[in-house]
Amino acid sequence: MMNDDRHRLDTGRADTGDFARLPRELSPDPALEERVVRSLLDEQLLRPATRRRRLIALPVAAAAGIALFVSGLLAGYGLSRWDSPAEIPAPATSEADPDAEVRMVFWL
Amino acid sequence: MRDSSDSELVVQVLTRGDETAFRTLYRRHTPRLYRLQLRFAGGRVADAEDLVQETWLRAVRRLGTFRSDGQLGAWLRGVAVNVAREWMRRTNPDAARRDDTDITGVVDLSHAVRFAIDVERAIARLPTGQRAVLVLHDIEGFTHEEIALQLEIAAGTSKSQLSAARQTLRGILRPQRTDEEYA
Numbered sequence A: 001m002m003n004d005d006r007h008r009l010d011t012g013r014a015d016t017g018d019f020a021r022l023p024r025e026l027s028p029d030p031a032l033e034e035r036v037v038r039s040l041l042d043e044q045l046l047r048p049a050t051r052r053r054r055l056i057a058l059p060v061a062a063a064a065g066i067a068l069f070v071s072g073l074l075a076g077y078g079l080s081r082w083d084s085p086a087e088i089p090a091p092a093t094s095e096a097d098p099d100a101e102v103r104m105v106f107w108l
Numbered sequence B: 001m002r003d004s005s006d007s008e009l010v011v012q013v014l015t016r017g018d019e020t021a022f023r024t025l026y027r028r029h030t031p032r033l034y035r036l037q038l039r040f041a042g043g044r045v046a047d048a049e050d051l052v053q054e055t056w057l058r059a060v061r062r063l064g065t066f067r068s069d070g071q072l073g074a075w076l077r078g079v080a081v082n083v084a085r086e087w088m089r090r091t092n093p094d095a096a097r098r099d100d101t102d103i104t105g106v107v108d109l110s111h112a113v114r115f116a117i118d119v120e121r122a123i124a125r126l127p128t129g130q131r132a133v134l135v136l137h138d139i140e141g142f143t144h145e146e147i148a149l150q151l152e153i154a155a156g157t158s159k160s161q162l163s164a165a166r167q168t169l170r171g172i173l174r175p176q177r178t179d180e181e182y183a
Helices: A031-042 A050-083 A100-107 B006-016 B019-040 B045-061 B072-090 B111-125 B128-139 B144-151 B155-176
Strands: none
Touching (some): A031 B019, A031 B045, B006 B072, B019 B045, B019 B072, B019 B111, B019 B128, B045 B072, B072 B128, B111 B155, B128 B144, B128 B155, B144 B155
């Protein structure tokens, strides 16, 4: 690939050097890296790094946990209403029959 | 990850879309791509950044065509030249103002650095076609045949553009480089 005809600048002085002395690298603004990565993520040419995925996954998992808890709570409440007898006779504790409580205990 | 070869990182980007692998490739190759695009853009930082971004976007889209036994750096520079060529055709960089040219970015003004700044400024003042050929031939080391292929011009045109570029450069640099200045 390399040509063998590197030009030496003829500017009338021997110490002017040539193009080989020119720097070949220069670091751009660090913000450019984020810009490039963001555009690649937007085009779905890259997947977010693990750390970012974890950051996204955490609130999703928390929301799912809360949803599960609430649905369990509602299901439990619904079942309890379904199973409970419509009327449970209140224990007879009237003053007219003081032994009623004792009989109830025996009955149980 | 940082010690992985380019080919290994390319595979990770291709198969998993691995962001970390891409960032390693980016940090490894962007300084050279950026300098190249900055020269094509005549020293305009904003244009050079756009060109680098487009270079990486296109490179990742076409990463499947990169042969793992090849040199990724050379392949990327080929992509960069294509991007720059299209940009030069699409826009009219010669008509753009050059007030925002930021070539220096240095504090130490030794002779070598001053020489580099002078030459970079002179290159930035060249017409687009001459600048592209001069950068590719004299700095990047491509042959006229390779330049002809990359810029979609005849090899003879590349030679005449180079000759004109060198002549223009001499005209720009001679008045600046006096004995008093570099004594």
